[in-house]
Amino acid sequence: MTNTTSTLEEIISQEYQHGFETAVEADAIPRGLSEETVRVISAKKNEPEFLLEWRLAAYRRWLEMTPPDWASVHHPAIDYQDIIYYSAPKSQKDGPKSLDEVDPELLKTYEKLGIPLHERAILAGVAVDAVFDSVSVATTFKDKLAEKGIIFCSFSEAVQHHPELVRQYLGSVVPVQDNFYAALNSAVFSDGSFVYIPPGVRCPMELSTYFRINAKNTGQFERTLIIADRDAYVSYLEGCTAPMRDENQLHAAVVELVALENAQIKYSTVQNWYPGDKEGRGGIYNFVTKRGDCRGAHSKISWTQVETGSAITWKYPSVILRGDHSVGEFYSVALTNHRQQADTGTKMIHMGKNTRSTVISKGISAGHGHQAYRGLVRIARAATGARNYTQCDSLLLGDKCAAHTFPYIEVKNASAKVEHEASTSRIGEDQLFFCRQRGLSAEDAVSMIVNGFCKEVFKELPMEFAVEAQKLLGVSLEGSVG
Amino acid sequence: MLIIKDLHASVGDKPILKGINLEIKAGEVHAIMGPNGSGKSTLSNVLAGRENATVTSGSVLYQGKDLLALDVEERAREGVFLAFQYPVEIPGVGNVYLLKAALNAQRKHRGLPELDAMDFLALVKDKMKLMEMNETMLYRSVNEGFSGGEKKRNEILQMAVLEPRLAILDETDSGLDIDALKIVANGVNSLRAPDRSMILVTHYQRLLDYIKPDYVHVLAEGRIVRSGGPELAHELEKQGYAWIGDEPAGAGVKHGS
Ligand SMILES: Nc1ncnc2c1ncn2[C@@H]1O[C@H](COP(=O)(O)OP(=O)(O)OP(=O)(O)O)[C@@H](O)[C@H]1O
Ligand SMILES: [Mg+2]
Numbered sequence: 001m002t003n004t005t006s007t008l009e010e011i012i013s014q015e016y017q018h019g020f021e022t023a024v025e026a027d028a029i030p031r032g033l034s035e036e037t038v039r040v041i042s043a044k045k046n047e048p049e050f051l052l053e054w055r056l057a058a059y060r061r062w063l064e065m066t067p068p069d070w071a072s073v074h075h076p077a078i079d080y081q082d083i084i085y086y087s088a089p090k091s092q093k094d095g096p097k098s099l100d101e102v103d104p105e106l107l108k109t110y111e112k113l114g115i116p117l118h119e120r121a122i123l124a125g126v127a128v129d130a131v132f133d134s135v136s137v138a139t140t141f142k143d144k145l146a147e148k149g150i151i152f153c154s155f156s157e158a159v160q161h162h163p164e165l166v167r168q169y170l171g172s173v174v175p176v177q178d179n180f181y182a183a184l185n186s187a188v189f190s191d192g193s194f195v196y197i198p199p200g201v202r203c204p205m206e207l208s209t210y211f212r213i214n215a216k217n218t219g220q221f222e223r224t225l226i227i228a229d230r231d232a233y234v235s236y237l238e239g240c241t242a243p244m245r246d247e248n249q250l251h252a253a254v255v256e257l258v259a260l261e262n263a264q265i266k267y268s269t270v271q272n273w274y275p276g277d278k279e280g281r282g283g284i285y286n287f288v289t290k291r292g293d294c295r296g297a298h299s300k301i302s303w304t305q306v307e308t309g310s311a312i313t314w315k316y317p318s319v320i321l322r323g324d325h326s327v328g329e330f331y332s333v334a335l336t337n338h339r340q341q342a343d344t345g346t347k348m349i350h351m352g353k354n355t356r357s358t359v360i361s362k363g364i365s366a367g368h369g370h371q372a373y374r375g376l377v378r379i380a381r382a383a384t385g386a387r388n389y390t391q392c393d394s395l396l397l398g399d400k401c402a403a404h405t406f407p408y409i410e411v412k413n414a415s416a417k418v419e420h421e422a423s424t425s426r427i428g429e430d431q432l433f434f435c436r437q438r439g440l441s442a443e444d445a446v447s448m449i450v451n452g453f454c455k456e457v458f459k460e461l462p463m464e465f466a467v468e469a470q471k472l473l474g475v476s477l478e479g480s481v482g
Numbered sequence: 483m484l485i486i487k488d489l490h491a492s493v494g495d496k497p498i499l500k501g502i503n504l505e506i507k508a509g510e511v512h513a514i515m516g517p518n519g520s521g522k523s524t525l526s527n528v529l530a531g532r533e534n535a536t537v538t539s540g541s542v543l544y545q546g547k548d549l550l551a552l553d554v555e556e557r558a559r560e561g562v563f564l565a566f567q568y569p570v571e572i573p574g575v576g577n578v579y580l581l582k583a584a585l586n587a588q589r590k591h592r593g594l595p596e597l598d599a600m601d602f603l604a605l606v607k608d609k610m611k612l613m614e615m616n617e618t619m620l621y622r623s624v625n626e627g628f629s630g631g632e633k634k635r636n637e638i639l640q641m642a643v644l645e646p647r648l649a650i651l652d653e654t655d656s657g658l659d660i661d662a663l664k665i666v667a668n669g670v671n672s673l674r675a676p677d678r679s680m681i682l683v684t685h686y687q688r689l690l691d692y693i694k695p696d697y698v699h700v701l702a703e704g705r706i707v708r709s710g711g712p713e714l715a716h717e718l719e720k721q722g723y724a725w726i727g728d729e730p731a732g733a734g735v736k737h738g739s
Binding site: 428429430431433434435436437438439440441442444448449451452453454455456 | 530531532533534553554555557558559563564566569570572573574575579580581583584585587588591623640644
């Protein structure tokens with residue numbers, strides 16, 4: 001028994017090997033947050049008046065708000081005056097000049113994860129001009145999308161070129177006062193992505209590779225807005241299985257999705273930010289507000305996420321099922337190891353008739369990892385015929401980690417059907433022994449069992465992403481077992 | 483093939499195996515019988531390397547090597563196979579996926595090239611015919627929702643694919659209906675080979691009607707108290723184990739040497 005436990009411990013105790021040195025910012029405004037900061041950010045980005053006003057209103061609301069204290073996470077208080085809220089997009093002069101200068105361990109990880117060659121350099125922070133192809137790859141994508149009338153650009157570009165769309169939809173899903181971090185983000189957001197799919201258009205490609213290349217340096221207050229007009233479809237992939245270089249501890253992003261009549265948005269995330277060392281020092285705090293609005297009848301929004309990084313994750317991708325017959329889905333795998341903490345889950349708000357939602361959450365805790373699933377299902381009075389199915393499974397590796405489930409169910413319409421299933425299991429010593437008795441190494445066995453546990457979620461990910469995600473779990477659990 | 487000398491093992495503080503002596507030569511089939519709780523599964527587990535039982539003294543030589551010094555997976559790759567008394571379920575892991583990973587891990591260890599999906603499927607499907615198993619079982623999760631009998635058949639399928647040197651079958655016959663018993667026995671018999679030895683742990687003579695053992699041993703309270711030929715099983719079937727205690731411990735271990 002002791003031996004098995006120590007094997008498990010070895011496997012899960014592997015350290016994240018890719019922390020980065022903090023580089024000193026060149027073109028940045030002084031630390032601290034005031035109305036002046038907000039004005040400077042807006043001015044530097046050459047924003048229209050309405051946006052400045054919007055930011056300022058958010059800032060004023062934020063001043064009156066306090067950080068949420070209900071989440072099951074613990075961290076020292078954040079000093080918001082000690083943060084730099086604007087820095088110019090980095091020229092990458094200080095980065096490595098070529099892959100030869102990059103930490104070979106990091107390259108090994110990329111290889112294990114199967115990251116395409118031309119992307120490895122970008123991810124490792126090699127100056128873009130030194131990277132063959134990437135620019136033309138991006139341009140080819142852009143041309144192809146433009147043909148269909150799809151707008152896909154950085155948020156800043158959208159503000160310049162499509163202010164009317166930004167004005168119409170920004171904050172329409174996540175209002176500035178929604179929560180403390182959303183208000184902060186609204187006041188000082190740096191950049192992010194903007195997508196608009198015109199009526200009847202099916203986006204011909206996963207919006208992924210392009211994003212990975214271009215989403216760098218969006219800063220710690222990322223803002224994303226995706227609109228699928230009537231009968232439109234888009235699948236959007238955020239993040240990357242490769243460890244991301246990042247110098248900011250606090251990340252407070254806001255993602256808003258709008259699906260109009262009969263439209264469909266599939267949003268997939270893989271998040272692998274620096275989780276901190278074994279004691280949890282230096283990891284990223286990831287406080288994200290993600291929400292989708294099924295505004296039109298028969299619309300559908302699916303969130304799929306694989307969360308393995310960050311010291312603290314606070315995140316509840318949600319769907320407001322406003323349109324009749326609309327569908328919301330949430331598929332999640334969250335892994336916490338060492339001292340990582342995750343408080344994550346979803347909210348399904350049923351307002352329209354015959355709305356349906358599905359929630360599949362898989363939590364894996366290892367080491368001293370600490371994890372909570374928090375799910376709200378609300379069926380409004382008018383939501384006749386609404387249905388929800390929630391399944392929430394936790395897998396524990398070792399005996400020092402923890403998992404908790406907090407389901408909140410509010411039903412105001414008697415015709416609603418809400419089902420909730422939950423389970424907690426431990427990777428059994430017997431499962432591990434069985435696999436090893438058949439000749440598998442302990443590492444491969446753990447990785448196989450964990451991937452099996454996550455299968456229902458992985459099958460929702462776009463193919464290439466699913467393969468990466470599987471490898472990522474393997475790498476995240478890898479240890480020194482021979 | 484296998485030489486066990488004065489093997490003692492405990493689970494927690496409780497001594498379970500109290501001096502096992504046994505020698506098994508290549509090609510031989512040995513049946514081990516004995517009352518519930520006598521230590522049959524513990525012996526099987528100790529040979530396979532499960533860590534919940536601790537060897538306190540004694541030695542085990544396997545193909546001339548110190549078996550006890552090897553890790554669980556090393557033993558497996560060296561050809562030790564354990565068919566479990568209670569096969570475990572692994573949700574989400576495809577039966578075929580596990581088998582392929584296992585076979586390739588073993589082939590790699592032996593310096594053989596890994597089998598690709600096509601060759602592997604051909605091999606497995608062939609063995610499945612032998613076990614009269616439905617191919618859909620391949621694509622289900624390991625043992626999940628399998629009936630008791632299906633789980634046991636699945637164990638022997640794995641044995642047939644992995645082609646071990648030393649197979650330990652822990653009560654593979656329990657829970658099988660008559661037809662399934664014949665199929666399993668048939669599968670096991672087809673794997674009998676001059677360079678392959680087997681240990682059959684069983685409670686019933688019935689299995690031994692189909693798989694003729696070379697030797698039968700009775701394990702009681704952590705010791706082999708009697709050994710003999712196939713006729714010993716018949717005797718046990720009639721008499722039960724009430725006579726145990728009348729016999730000197732460790733009697734009759736001199737077979738086969
Ligand atoms: N984990 C454990 N903790 C405590 N005692 C154990 C443990 N595992 C086995 N034992 C004990 O060891 C003894 C031998 O068990 P074992 O499973 O080897 O018996 P067996 O001969 O295989 O019995 P059966 O015929 O019922 O399968 C039993 O008394 C059992 O209770
Ligand atoms: Mg037993």
